[in-house]
Amino acid sequence: MGIGTHDIEMVKKQYPAFEIIKCENDYVFSGELILNHVFDNVRMTGKFNLEIVVPGDFPLAFPTVKELSNCIDENYPHLYENGQFCLASNLELKMFFSQDTDICSFIEKYVIPYLYTYRFYEEYGVYPYGERSHGIMGDLEYLKDLFEVDEWGQVWNIMLFVAQSSYRGHILCPCGSGKKIRNCHGEILKKVKNAELQDECRAILLELAREHDRKAKNGKCN
Amino acid sequence: MRKKELRQQDILRLIEGLDISPTMYKNATDKYKAVGTYLQDQGLACDIFPQGSFSLGTVVRPYRESKEADYDLDFICCLDEQKEKTTASYVKNVVKDTLCKSEVYKEKLLDTEWDKCWTLEYAEVNGIGFNIDIVPSVSESDEVIQSMVSSKLSQEDAELAVAITDKRNQNYFWVTSNPRAYKNWFESINRPFLEYDRQNKRRVLLEKSRTIYNSIEDIPEGLERSSLQRVIQILKHHRDVYYCRIRKENLKPTSAIITTICAEIAYGMDPSLNVFELLQIVANDFEIYSRNQTLTEEEFSRQYQSKKTIRKSNGKWYIMNPVNPKDNLADSWNDDPEKAEFFFKWVKVMRKDCLDSLQIEDNDFVALLENNFGRDYVKKSINLNHYASVAPTIITNTPKPWRK
Numbered sequence: 001m002g003i004g005t006h007d008i009e010m011v012k013k014q015y016p017a018f019e020i021i022k023c024e025n026d027y028v029f030s031g032e033l034i035l036n037h038v039f040d041n042v043r044m045t046g047k048f049n050l051e052i053v054v055p056g057d058f059p060l061a062f063p064t065v066k067e068l069s070n071c072i073d074e075n076y077p078h079l080y081e082n083g084q085f086c087l088a089s090n091l092e093l094k095m096f097f098s099q100d101t102d103i104c105s106f107i108e109k110y111v112i113p114y115l116y117t118y119r120f121y122e123e124y125g126v127y128p129y130g131e132r133s134h135g136i137m138g139d140l141e142y143l144k145d146l147f148e149v150d151e152w153g154q155v156w157n158i159m160l161f162v163a164q165s166s167y168r169g170h171i172l173c174p175c176g177s178g179k180k181i182r183n184c185h186g187e188i189l190k191k192v193k194n195a196e197l198q199d200e201c202r203a204i205l206l207e208l209a210r211e212h213d214r215k216a217k218n219g220k221c222n
Numbered sequence: 223m224r225k226k227e228l229r230q231q232d233i234l235r236l237i238e239g240l241d242i243s244p245t246m247y248k249n250a251t252d253k254y255k256a257v258g259t260y261l262q263d264q265g266l267a268c269d270i271f272p273q274g275s276f277s278l279g280t281v282v283r284p285y286r287e288s289k290e291a292d293y294d295l296d297f298i299c300c301l302d303e304q305k306e307k308t309t310a311s312y313v314k315n316v317v318k319d320t321l322c323k324s325e326v327y328k329e330k331l332l333d334t335e336w337d338k339c340w341t342l343e344y345a346e347v348n349g350i351g352f353n354i355d356i357v358p359s360v361s362e363s364d365e366v367i368q369s370m371v372s373s374k375l376s377q378e379d380a381e382l383a384v385a386i387t388d389k390r391n392q393n394y395f396w397v398t399s400n401p402r403a404y405k406n407w408f409e410s411i412n413r414p415f416l417e418y419d420r421q422n423k424r425r426v427l428l429e430k431s432r433t434i435y436n437s438i439e440d441i442p443e444g445l446e447r448s449s450l451q452r453v454i455q456i457l458k459h460h461r462d463v464y465y466c467r468i469r470k471e472n473l474k475p476t477s478a479i480i481t482t483i484c485a486e487i488a489y490g491m492d493p494s495l496n497v498f499e500l501l502q503i504v505a506n507d508f509e510i511y512s513r514n515q516t517l518t519e520e521e522f523s524r525q526y527q528s529k530k531t532i533r534k535s536n537g538k539w540y541i542m543n544p545v546n547p548k549d550n551l552a553d554s555w556n557d558d559p560e561k562a563e564f565f566f567k568w569v570k571v572m573r574k575d576c577l578d579s580l581q582i583e584d585n586d587f588v589a590l591l592e593n594n595f596g597r598d599y600v601k602k603s604i605n606l607n608h609y610a611s612v613a614p615t616i617i618t619n620t621p622k623p624w625r626k
Contacts (some may be wrong), residue, residue: 036585036589036612036614036615037614037615037616037617038592038597038614038615038616038617039616039617039620041592041596041597042467042593043589043592043593043597043614044589045585045586045589045614077623077625078623078624078625080625080626086623086624086625086626087621087623087624088621088622088623088624089624090626092621092624108619109618109619109621110619110621112615112617113617113619113620113621114621114623116617117623123467123571124464124467124468125468126467126468126469127622127623128620129620129621129622130622131622131623131624132622132623132624132625133624134624134625134626135625135626138624138625141622142622142624
């Protein structure tokens with residue numbers, strides 16, 4: 001549990017400007033991060049003073065990221081009230097850390113793209129690679145992208161499968177393609193199982209069912 | 223850090239590179255004249271002349287999703303017909319039908335019928351081509367001319383007006399346009415800027431077009447560029463990129479708005495002003511005009527008595543066409559108030575990118591140039607070794623931000 005010594009050394013090497021402090025069980029990395037990145041021919045630059053906290057029970061709990069010198073407008077829609085970045089949907093981060101616990105690659109794949117998005121938004125008022133809806137809807141959008149399906153019904157069925165069934169390659173794929181799982185969503189379903197997303201999927205399904213009941217009830221009253 | 227003056231030179235070099243080249247200028251001129259001669263030879267009596275940016279010397283290469291697009295050049299084809307004795311439908315279509323009689327033009331003619339013009343496509347050897355847009359028209363009727371005169375336009379200017387055709391929902395209508403009077407108006411303001419240090423500028427131009435022109439006298443005036451023309455080119459290009467990035471291309475201010483406002487601001491200014499000094503003045507005025515958004519009409523005119531180019535009256539925006547007192551160039555801003563809002567947002571960003579950026583760090587400045595002109599184009603046009611610039615890293619993972 002917690003960040004490994006090898007990972008700490010990697011951060012030291014790649015981000016020499018970062019100061020590293022152990023604070024009880026957590027590791028705190030803080031210092032200047034220089035943004036000089038390009039996406040789709042548009043380059044964004046900037047300097048940020050970051051504080052990345054890797055909790056003692058990482059990767060069960062995820063690292064949190066804050067900017068310390070007010071370089072991020074507090075009204076930016078993707079900032080929590082305590083100043084932490086909303087990096088990506090929880091499901092997405094859980095998937096990521098189930099495959100890769102390297103903090104350098106977390107910085108490269110989530111923190112830097114977040115800062116890039118912020119600068120782009122500041123400049124042009126739009127998100128360079130889109131944004132997720134808030135709350136449960138954002139999770140569902142992530143899953144729809146992850147499973148690469150067109151219909152919400154397919155997302156529902158795949159989630160149901162993840163929550164209830166165990167992986168067997170020869171049964172029919174829950175997406176409804178008529179193919180066997182191993183020839184269809186097999187690889188991605190294995191990853192989802194490895195990331196232990198069952199509980200999350202169950203919680204989302206229950207929430208959706210509750211929402212549905214609430215609506216049905218209100219409908220009757222009217 | 224690279225000096226301010228040298229940075230200005232780099233921006234100028236980039237904007238010059240988006241201008242029409244002397245070769246293409248000559249080529250396009252030859253081609254449109256040939257179209258005129260051809261139509262005449264076919265018995266269609268007409269006069270063909272440039273309008274818009276090609277006639278004003280404010281051409282910039284269109285920006286389409288960061289690709290180098292072909293130039294669009296506009297020409298009025300004024301038929302020798304009386305407006306009262308013909309129809310808009312006939313005028314629009316006889317031009318097409320006559321062009322189609324020639325194999326050469328038939329091949330170049332685009333199938334699409336635009337609302338006001340026909341397009342001939344010319345491919346170039348080096349990859350960048352141009353389109354000749356032909357706008358069929360006739361001379362405006364006496365009735366319209368007299369009504370323009372009674373709205374305080376000079377007789378001389380009013381007589382230059384043409385009636386162009388406009389196709390809406392399968393029906394053809396007449397619309398008044400006056401590109402020749404507009405050109406005269408623009409040139410009268412641009413003249414002193416063009417005259418300033420003229421021989422020197424022509425000499426530089428000759429150096430750049432040695433293969434086409436043998437002496438200074440041979441260089442056509444249409445290739446000369448004043449500070450005012452460069453300012454307009456900078457604004458037009460910045461607009462194209464900005465509105466594309468913010469994904470609001472439908473809200474773009476027209477080139478007519480930009481050209482008119484800039485010329486009015488430049489009117490009577492010191493002709494020795496360089497491009498960036500004039501751009502600064504234009505940007506300052508834009509900032510004043512933006513206060514129209516919050517001040518009442520009365521407050522604004524009290525505080526800025528001389529600022530009358532962009533007006534707000536009874537909640538409506540006005541930018542008057544200098545050669546048509548009935549034409550409010552800001553009409554569409556009143557239908558869609560977001561247009562005005564974004565216009566003032568844009569000019570603020572333009573100021574930051576083209577003027578304030580001259581003092582920022584080298585790396586940030588190079589990033590700005592790349593974002594406004596395209597990375598490959600910047601790389602091939604200016605020597606980046608003069609800047610302390612670090613090559614950027616490419617973003618590979620694109621997580622979408624989310625919130626609980």
